Amino acid sequence: MNEVNHDKIKKAVTMILEAIGEDPSREGLQDTPKRVAKMYAEVFEGLNQDPKEHFATVFGEDHEELVLVKDIPFYSMCEHHLVPFFGVAHIGYIPSGGKVTGLSKLARAVEAVCRRPQLQERITSTVADSIVETLDPQGVMVIVEAEHMCMTMRGVKKPGSKTMTSAVRGVFAEDQAARAEVLSLIRG
């Protein structure tokens, strides 16, 4: 397992504080390198996790119609700027072979994928592909809506702009009516 190296982060944060012209020894900043190391260990803990592990929890149930968990909140870190992007994920799938997973496992997979330096597109496709590879469902549809702080508090500065990404697999790729059902349930 890849442990986060707290000492390296502490040194780096001290150097960043010096580089911006701050005094890392002043009272308010003395524990900051330590706090940032602890925070990075937490927000990047997904690097040690495989989202597919969560789908080992499977129940035998002959439900071969849509299962949708919507509005799963998430926080991730943009890999280009290391600032947060956050929003909600919606995951719909149609089981096959009598295999359904625990509902919370869908949210756990989102957490595992988000807690690492990321791109929104990669979160979306990794969650979809993890479900395909483990549950072999008839179809999967993942939609992610997010606000990127690298686009709001800096750079182009467009607060309120939202990025939407989708990944469709299996029947959802071919069947427009199946996609429409998911979209209407998400909007409803």
Ligand SMILES: Nc1nc2c(ncn2[C@@H]2O[C@H](COP(=O)(O)OP(=O)(O)OP(=O)(O)O)[C@@H](O)[C@H]2O)c(=O)[nH]1
């Ligand atoms: N496709 C994609 N791009 C992202 C994501 N998060 C941030 N970006 C973009 O990554 C790009 C990095 O562009 P660069 O030109 O290398 O960096 P920059 O000079 O900081 O860019 P600006 O943000 O335009 O100031 C920017 O356009 C960001 O909006 C993401 O999840 N997916």
Ligand SMILES: [Zn+2]
């Ligand atoms: Zn960014």
